[in-house]
Amino acid sequence: MSKKYTIQKSPFVVPTTDGKLIEEHFGNATDRNSKVSIAHMIAPAGWSEPFQTPEFEEYTYIIKGKKQFNIDGEIMVLEAGQSIKIEKNVRVQYSNPFTEPCEYLAVCLPAFSMGLVHREDS
Template sequence: MKKYTIQKSPFVVPTTDGKVIEEHFGNATNGNSQISIAHMIAPSGWSEPFQTPAFEEYTYIIKGKKQFIIDGETIVLSAGESIKIEKNTRVQYSNPFTESCEYMAICMPAFSIDLVNREDE
């Protein structure tokens, strides 16, 4: 039995907002509910509604900038920076900048639409 898994075909999550989401490990890709790891590209002008996820989320910015509004505080991260947001924290993610933002997101437990708790827009 192999003691490693190489992911060459991540699950591409269908979106309607221009965002690219490639889940390498997690619920959609391999049924792992403990952790999800995704590579994402958020286009200029992209945003999501506020949400209060029931998971910790780590974000590492590869290229560009991403805006976070966390409990009313606006934070902007640039390439090479990262953040950990505790579960049950109200947050909004967006890219109000002119260039797209490429980043990695790690969720523990794994991202699930049932755990994200998005607010109605």
């Protein structure tokens, strides 16, 4: 009989150098799932990353705080309880220029990978 479910109790903590917490619950790093990745993240106050043009759709749900999105030059801010879907092959920069950390969930289809994210040099 095949397994009917998987409970994730020990997500893969992605090593970072910018103070951001990334806990991948399902995805390439955790269970070699290349179809979808689901990660819990906390971006510290003042955090930002380079622009990227990923080959995956990314859904973000804000749990606490605020997160800024620069989507091909259009800047918007999402707050707790709001969510966004960004289509693949769209140039985007994520940041938290605010004074409080931002906690959120990110879902990528297909799964996040460094080979698909296409980050620009900062």
